[in-house]
Amino acid sequence: xxxxxxxxxxxxxxxxxxxxxxxxxxxxxxxxxxxxxxxxxxxxxxxxxxxxxxxxxxxxxxxxxxxxxxxxxxxxxxxxxxxxxxxxxxxxxxxxxxxxxxxxxxxxxxxxxxxxxxxxxxxxxxxxxxxxxxxxxxxxxxxxxxxxxxxxxxxxxxxxxxxxxxxxxxxxxxxxxxxxxxxxxxxxxxxxxxxxxxxxxxxxxxxxxxxxxxxxxxxxxxxxxxxxxxxxxxxxxxxxxxxxxxxxxxx
Amino acid sequence: xxxxxxxxxxxxxxxxxxxxxxxxxxxxxxxxxxxxxxxxxxxxxxxxxxxxxxxxxxxxxxxxxxxxxxxxxxxxxxxxxxxxxxxxxxxxxxxxxxxxxxxxxxxxxxxxxxxxxxxxxxxxxxxxxxxxxxxxxxxxxxxxxxxxxxxxxxxxxxxxxxxxxxxxxxxxxxxxxxxxxxxxxxxxxxx
Numbered sequence: 001x002x003x004x005x006x007x008x009x010x011x012x013x014x015x016x017x018x019x020x021x022x023x024x025x026x027x028x029x030x031x032x033x034x035x036x037x038x039x040x041x042x043x044x045x046x047x048x049x050x051x052x053x054x055x056x057x058x059x060x061x062x063x064x065x066x067x068x069x070x071x072x073x074x075x076x077x078x079x080x081x082x083x084x085x086x087x088x089x090x091x092x093x094x095x096x097x098x099x100x101x102x103x104x105x106x107x108x109x110x111x112x113x114x115x116x117x118x119x120x121x122x123x124x125x126x127x128x129x130x131x132x133x134x135x136x137x138x139x140x141x142x143x144x145x146x147x148x149x150x151x152x153x154x155x156x157x158x159x160x161x162x163x164x165x166x167x168x169x170x171x172x173x174x175x176x177x178x179x180x181x182x183x184x185x186x187x188x189x190x191x192x193x194x195x196x197x198x199x200x201x202x203x204x205x206x207x208x209x210x211x212x213x214x215x216x217x218x219x220x221x222x223x224x225x226x227x228x229x230x231x232x233x234x235x236x237x238x239x240x241x242x243x244x245x246x247x248x249x250x251x
Numbered sequence: 252x253x254x255x256x257x258x259x260x261x262x263x264x265x266x267x268x269x270x271x272x273x274x275x276x277x278x279x280x281x282x283x284x285x286x287x288x289x290x291x292x293x294x295x296x297x298x299x300x301x302x303x304x305x306x307x308x309x310x311x312x313x314x315x316x317x318x319x320x321x322x323x324x325x326x327x328x329x330x331x332x333x334x335x336x337x338x339x340x341x342x343x344x345x346x347x348x349x350x351x352x353x354x355x356x357x358x359x360x361x362x363x364x365x366x367x368x369x370x371x372x373x374x375x376x377x378x379x380x381x382x383x384x385x386x387x388x389x390x391x392x393x394x395x396x397x398x399x400x401x402x403x404x405x406x407x408x409x410x411x412x413x414x415x416x417x418x419x420x421x422x423x424x425x426x427x428x429x430x431x432x433x434x435x436x437x438x439x440x441x442x
Contacts, residue, residue, distance in 0.1 A: 002364075003371050003385065045371060071269055076387055076427050096265040098297070098427060099389065120261055121299045121331070121342070123367040123391050166369050166389065197369045220370055250371040250385055 005045035005221040021177040023145030036069040042235035054082020070096025103128040104142035132173040172202035179205025255289035259306035261298035270426035283311030296330025301343030333420030354396035367391040376404040386423035
């Protein structure tokens with residue numbers, strides 16, 4: 001019954017679409033508005049937008065970009081990066097966001113998720129996890145991979161699972177931009193203990209990478225950026241090939 | 252034809268406005284005083300049940316919705332906008348809903364699914380009422396009207412589309428379901 005969503009991820013710095021390697025060495029890719037439009041036309045099932053700077057000074061740029069992106073795009077737009085207050089969320093909804101993605105603030109302010117849930121409903125929240133491996137253990141990073149929370153991914157997933165949020169997006173910092181495949185041992189860490197939808201992100205470089213991730217039946221979304229931004233795979237072709245391989249995609 | 256969207260301050264308001272503007276003249280109002288004449292009233296989605304009712308009362312929309320419904324004006328409820336029409340919800344148990352549709356909102360209980368619903372699910376409509384397709388859902392709760400004949404569209408056993416007289420309620424988000432979602436909204440408006 002579970003249809004696998006294909007989710008391009010747009011990382012925004014100031015007004016630019018950017019892409020890095022392992023969350024570092026960021027380079028400009030282009031205008032996020034053009035890319036979002038193309039992904040919509042190509043049949044993306046959702047678009048995730050992350051403001052990776054999210055300082056007070058650049059915040060208005062983000063609102064403006066979301067506003068322009070969403071004039072003609074009729075699929076879910078999920079926005080994250082630097083969301084700390086309910087008023088940030090209200091503003092994002094005014095600009096065209098449909099859901100929010102939270103990482104760092106869930107560590108800093110344990111009440112925040114409940115506060116959002118009481119107003120917007122728990123289904124409205126995606127928790128993003130930035131997983132990075134140290135000595136063969138995965139830890140949760142925050143502030144776009146810059147700071148280690150020293151909390152292990154499996155412990156955090158257990159905690160988040162109890163909160164009952166809309167979904168968990170698990171990003172591999174190590175595989176980000178490497179196009180070497182999704183981190184399968186990270187995917188295995190999540191297994192069937194989780195109840196909510198799970199999206200995996202980071203590392204996709206070719207069609208087989210997507211296909212092998214769909215073998216895990218608890219994965220409900222595949223997120224990628226560089227492979228789409230640099231036109232190595234077209235979303236339309238990807239969905240068609242997955243369907244030809246009997247993957248339940250969205251039509 | 253003019254559609255008026257009742258903004259509760261917690262909805263995905265830009266998204267529903269952009270979608271409606273593709274179809275007909277659209278205005279967004281934030282309280283009863285801004286509401287003048289409308290051919291169609293839209294109760295948009297997103298938000299918790301308790302907060303939704305609180306905002307409806309605070310903004311004076313309870314009488315707008317009741318009067319519009321009783322005088323036969325077309326009302327379209329999306330997601331939370333549908334749920335608010337019921338008597339009560341398990342999401343906010345101490346809060347009374349608008350009660351214009353007899354029944355409750357209950358937590359989805361389906362072992363075959365990862366919950367909440369988030370993503371695209373196949374909806375089957377009775378008698379070809381609308382096109383059977385995948386639509387975008389994002390909800391933990393769903394409506395259970397006492398009169399099950401009101402349920403015209405379903406995903407598994409979950410009510411996806413309800414019609415009671417001049418009220419049309421979608422549990423999914425047609426405004427976020429791609430081009431065929433916009434088509435479905437258009438058909439509802441010009442029906």
